[in-house]
Amino acid sequence: MIQPHSAPSETTTAMPIEPKPASPISFKQPLFQLESQSIGWDSKPVFENLDLTIEKGEKVAIVGKSGAGKSTLVRTLYQQQSKTAAYCGQEYGLVPSLSVFHNIYMGQLDKHHFAYNLVNLLRPFKAQVDKISPLAERLGLQESLFQSADRLSGGQQQRVAVARTLLQNKSTFIGDEPISSVDEVQSEQILELITSRHNTVILTLHNVDLALRFCNRIVGIRNGKIELDSSTKNLSASQLRSLYQD
């Protein structure tokens, strides 16, 4: 089953953020919904009685200290929408012996017939190389496109993982610290790519300035509770930093 792949739009605006006014009356089911839910392990839940609703089109940053439960939360959200959402976890999950190209291509394995994938593994199709090259170029991976992933630096590996997730071309992007190992300039490029190509975005981030710039809603977590949930319009970086204090 080979489905035609619609190329993602190449238009990127510098600041794609435009906080959408949440419609007061919504008959539609929200994209993500947690109602008084406990998440974690049976003996020791990370969250108790958690309520969280995320609508289509929102760009949500989840902030909080390390160990606050951000990863657990986004993974739970991903499991709710694993069909329509692309997920980029903290573990890059690269196959060390495969090239950057192949690792990125893996984001699309489900869109092609097995035989096509098999041939592409042994000898990449030009069409696929042409499709993946621009993406790799934007992430600064062009020169190592056919290097095996185990030769890459930590930051390069993370960019490959992001590229693989981008290539899935889903409407929702869920990322767990997708910029933790890259520098400031690259961070901005990556966030720009993610937010411009996805309708709904949920990210856990440590960098509060970038969270404010690229997202339109911030969810702050502390001690197993949602301590803050607000549109970015009303927030300042210093307010967010208070979440990191005990």
Add this chain to the structure above:
Amino acid sequence: MPPVPLLKPDSFSRFQSTGVQKLSLSLLLVAIACLLLADTSINTSEPWQEISRIGLGMLTPTILSAPELFSSLATTLAFALLGVSVSALLGMLLAHLFEWRVVRVVSAFIRSIHELFWALLFLQVFGLSTLTGLLAIIIPYTGIFAKVYAETLEESDQTAYQLLPPQTGRWSSHLYARLMTALPQLIHYTQYRLECGIRSSSVLGFIGLPTLGFHLESYFKQGYYSEAAGVLYLFIAVVALMRFWAKRRFIMPLLIMSILWLPFQTVVNTDLILRFFGHDILPSPLRQYGLSSIEGWQQTLSWSITLWNEQALIGSWNTLILTQIALVGSGITALLLYPLISPLFFTRKKRVAGHLFLVILRSIPELILAFIILLITGPSMIPAIFALSWHNGAIIAHLIGRYTEIIKLRVDSPKGGNLYVYEVTPRIYKPFLAFLFYRWEVILRESAILGILGLHTLGFFIDSAFEELRFDRALFLILITALLNILVDSISRTIRHRLRLSTNPNVQSREI
């Protein structure tokens, strides 16, 4: 100053096959070429009839004479336990001296000759005795243990060894800092070798020693397939249940029982030994003219050339052809079978069946497997190809299948064929190739020995020479086999080194 070659910045921006891919492809092409050259005819008039008779026998196993069967089972186990224990001790001794070239050369030589060839040699001197069986296992196994133990000691953590007081004696430092560091791996390997020892010991029955192979061969030859199935199932059960009886605390009692069980009253005839090693195995022209005659040496040269042209060349050629086909066959078998025992592909319940299948496939000695297929297809390379590929493939599948247990997949990893092709196989491919190359020399040794079933590899000519009591020819051909084996071993080592193939798994994704 010579110009520094500029690193091309785009050297990784275009697709090029990696060394591993090129190697795999060329092995495959060589194997296909060999397959075209090999004799792959089916020479029986009604293979299906034979298959159904064997199949019927396998479904209705019976035991002809229980006391006789259990006696030969006890002999099989006693040979294996004693032989493997003695060679493990000797091998450990040699492993600590492995930096000496002479130790490396000697152990390479003694392990390059298959245990059946050793048995055929000692058979001439000690007859069908305990000593023959034990020596046939101890000598090659010592060489194997020496090499593997030495490699294990080398690869284990050296920190403790380097931190010892500088005046520490050689043996104390080896004992405390090297042996003890690597002990778990060494024990694990020794247990695996015991399994091989049981296989070797039962195969010794093919040349007449009273082990299980003796009954297997005679039942199969006479077409008593139900009785053969009974022996085969008993053998598989003993190997499959090894982890229950081959425990550390049972080893001493088992060894004592083995010594008590085996008859040791061999009459060692010194004259016979001297005659055999001092006279019978010398090239016939030398015997005729005496060692000091120039004429004798000249004749020996032309004797060697004739023997080389008439037997060794064709034998080596066929052995190599079979080896290359079986090497690739084993690789393909292993890659197809490893998912059977991998938790990434099958549930626990289904994996039990997979494990059982692999145990059965790998515990049947390749000689017996080939013998069974031979009954169906008649003499050609087909039985040897299948037997070697299945047996060695099942062993490698078992090893790499276990590696997949520690692979951590990402949450959104692909499924089915894509999981197999993109996620799992690439991660285990290098260790897989390393194991395959380790087995290259094993496959060559086995290819040579399968000649005793009638295909014209080196074993066929060696076996005929022994039958004609031409021990000089047998020895010459055995030495050719050993040289071929050492050659393949060194090529394999070079390739593993070049491509940095290691059996250590490189399967885990990077974690933060």
